[in-house]
Amino acid sequence: MEENLNVLVSTQTIIHEALNRLGYPEEMFELLKEPLRVLTVRIPVRMDDGKVKVFTGYRAQHNDAVGPTKGGVRFHPDVTEDEVKALSIWMSLKCGIVDLPYGGGKGGIICDPREMSFRELERLSRGYVRAVSQIVGPTKDIPAPDVMTNSQIMAWMLDEYSSIREFEAPGFITGKPLVLGGSHGRETATAKGVTIMIGEALRRKNIALNQARVIIQGFGNAGSFLAKFMHEAGAKVVGIADVHGALYDPEGLDIEHLLDRRDSFGTVTNLFKNTLPSKEILEQECDILVPAAIENQITRDNADRIKASIIVEAANGPTTIEATKMLTDRGVLLVPDVLASAGGVVVSYFEWVQNNQGYYWSEEEVHRKLEQLMINGFENVYHIHSTRGVDMRLAAYMVGVRKMAEASRFRGWI
Ligand code: GLU
Numbered sequence: 001m002e003e004n005l006n007v008l009v010s011t012q013t014i015i016h017e018a019l020n021r022l023g024y025p026e027e028m029f030e031l032l033k034e035p036l037r038v039l040t041v042r043i044p045v046r047m048d049d050g051k052v053k054v055f056t057g058y059r060a061q062h063n064d065a066v067g068p069t070k071g072g073v074r075f076h077p078d079v080t081e082d083e084v085k086a087l088s089i090w091m092s093l094k095c096g097i098v099d100l101p102y103g104g105g106k107g108g109i110i111c112d113p114r115e116m117s118f119r120e121l122e123r124l125s126r127g128y129v130r131a132v133s134q135i136v137g138p139t140k141d142i143p144a145p146d147v148m149t150n151s152q153i154m155a156w157m158l159d160e161y162s163s164i165r166e167f168e169a170p171g172f173i174t175g176k177p178l179v180l181g182g183s184h185g186r187e188t189a190t191a192k193g194v195t196i197m198i199g200e201a202l203r204r205k206n207i208a209l210n211q212a213r214v215i216i217q218g219f220g221n222a223g224s225f226l227a228k229f230m231h232e233a234g235a236k237v238v239g240i241a242d243v244h245g246a247l248y249d250p251e252g253l254d255i256e257h258l259l260d261r262r263d264s265f266g267t268v269t270n271l272f273k274n275t276l277p278s279k280e281i282l283e284q285e286c287d288i289l290v291p292a293a294i295e296n297q298i299t300r301d302n303a304d305r306i307k308a309s310i311i312v313e314a315a316n317g318p319t320t321i322e323a324t325k326m327l328t329d330r331g332v333l334l335v336p337d338v339l340a341s342a343g344g345v346v347v348s349y350f351e352w353v354q355n356n357q358g359y360y361w362s363e364e365e366v367h368r369k370l371e372q373l374m375i376n377g378f379e380n381v382y383h384i385h386s387t388r389g390v391d392m393r394l395a396a397y398m399v400g401v402r403k404m405a406e407a408s409r410f411r412g413w414i
Helices: 007-021 026-032 081-099 116-132 152-166 189-205 223-231 255-261 278-283 321-329 343-357 362-389 392-410
Strands: 037-046 052-062 073-076 105-109 211-219 236-241 245-250 288-291 310-312 333-335
Touching: 007 026, 007 081, 007 321, 007 392, 026 392, 037 081, 037 116, 052 081, 052 116, 073 116, 073 152, 081 105, 081 343, 081 392, 105 211, 116 152, 152 245, 189 223, 189 288, 189 333, 189 343, 211 223, 211 278, 223 236, 223 255, 236 278, 245 278, 245 392, 255 310, 321 333, 321 362, 321 392, 333 392, 362 392
Parallel strands: 073 105, 211 236, 211 288, 288 310, 310 333
Antiparallel strands: 037 052, 052 105, 236 245
């Protein structure tokens, strides 16, 4: 039988199992298996050549029993409705695991920002906010950056929202530039969170960070900052990959040079000859493997060839259910996406709190608080993993789903 690569179906399968193990009735699964709300929008944009192009976008709100929904907006040609739905469910789980007062949301627009001008991107970002403005807001649903969106796009979205609402509302969106109410540490937050998770995993495996060899697939926001942090901490980054290909050197790569030459979409390997195909980097010798790119990279077809003893998922959905099982059976410690990549939303939460109180924290303060929430999340998941004998992904789902299930029950929805 073909392995199922639909991320919505696989996420539903694990949620079902998590709810069963926690003893919830089938009705709870019926409530949580799909987002409460999904809005599809069509956004007309005047392109630089004078023609109008109509883009399709989505905003999914998974569950708002705990609090407003929260999650990024991605700009990518492969965005689909099912993917946005799955991503909104993952956001609910992330918020549950690190204990934020939010449910999950997610947005996406089918487009290729690499082929659009600055002004076209601005018009698209503003058009998206006008299209979804009725269902978002600082106490309803709070967007943020995701794949191929950044602080400039958040700034345009904020500006559009404040002109529609006619008041300043910095808490409408997170991942903003510092001067518009952004938080210190937001840009590096996902990579910092992954770094903290790597530290916890290494402790469980008794490996020292400065002895560890690391491979990172993906050189976008998370992957590139992570390469920097690993390099600065004395680990040997032996492999990196982007959409064009991969570089591997058992002696360690020149990370400073690669970061210097990387473009704003995270590509650098196109400058080199003799690169490996991006997916082959996963199978090279290393201690820690960090998939920081896209979905379904580790499947039952290559799981047996992975050599790392620790996998920390910085991307959303990089490993399938079957591959997770195969790796866990071989003793690989896998820190799943819904835990490992939660650093971004944690600091987004801090940004929103700072916006609400109008008082801003130092980078050290943000980092200390991030560390606390991430380590608590890891310990809770690891505890369920070791006491209930379930893999780390199922353990993370069990921790993540509990709060929204309880909140839904208290509200009388189930
Ligand atoms: N897009 C990021 C994620 O997938 C961050 C979301 C946020 O900051 O709200 O976790």
